[in-house]
């Protein structure tokens with residue numbers, strides 16, 4: 001089950017420590033299709049996390065609105081699972097209990113407890129049920145965080161740089177797992193990443209954002225067949241065009257000279 005998410009003319013202004021206004025999101029519009037895999041990329045401070053947090057219902061815009069299947073997003077909900085960069089696992093709970101946490105919080109544990117082993121297998125962690133977060137690797141911890149969100153059967157999974165802290169081998173491995181989970185669960189995926197290759201490898205569509213003010217500067221359809229090859233000519237051409245877009249977006253206006 002997946003969903004349509006709409007971001008309509010959204011503005012989010014913060015006040016920084018010096019009292020200055022920061023336009024984290026400026027007139028942002030975005031329609032995310034049901035079951036779409038969408039990545040949001042852009043330089044630090046362009047509003048990626050702010051946008052994801054608004055979609056999650058962790059924060060609210062000053063103006064504009066966000067909807068999911070036509071209903072206004074006003075609060076967090078298990079229908080929009082959120083995975084943080086560092087997983088955010090509870091260190092005092094083992095893998096199984098971390099994954100069960102949401103079921104217990106929603107008081108639906110008894111009815112659903114048989115699902116826990118299914119989700120542990122789904123993320124490839126059979127045999128680690130009793131391990132604590134400090135006893136597993138960073139990549140495994142992210143799989144637990146993803147299973148913890150998926151067990152609530154969300155319509156959308158919101159991933160805030162979940163692979164940012166992983167080495168490149170673990171990262172590639174988790175990217176493939178995320179693709180597999182996306183297909184298996186048929187949900188909408190929204191990924192924030194700094195990694196252009198990761199965005200091209202995974203996404204149906206890439207949202208490019210630029211800062212000051214934070215806004216969407218380009219939407220790119222990634223119409224390459226899957227599985228994708230990172231060294232393929234079309235892949236490399238797309239990477240080049242995204243890099244060029246960033247260079248253009250960051251270029252300073254040339255001063256005008258008069259003789």
Ligand SMILES: Nc1ncnc2c1ncn2[C@@H]1O[C@H](COP(=O)(O)OP(=O)(O)OP(=O)(O)O)[C@@H](O)[C@H]1O
Pocket residue numbers: 014015016022023024042043044045046047048049050051214
């Ligand atoms: N709670 C806050 N208070 C004040 N300013 C904030 C707050 N949260 C974000 N900002 C500012 O809003 C802008 C956008 O921040 P955001 O974290 O969304 O960017 P980002 O693209 O996710 O950056 P990064 O890639 O570094 O995580 C930045 O200038 C940031 O400093």
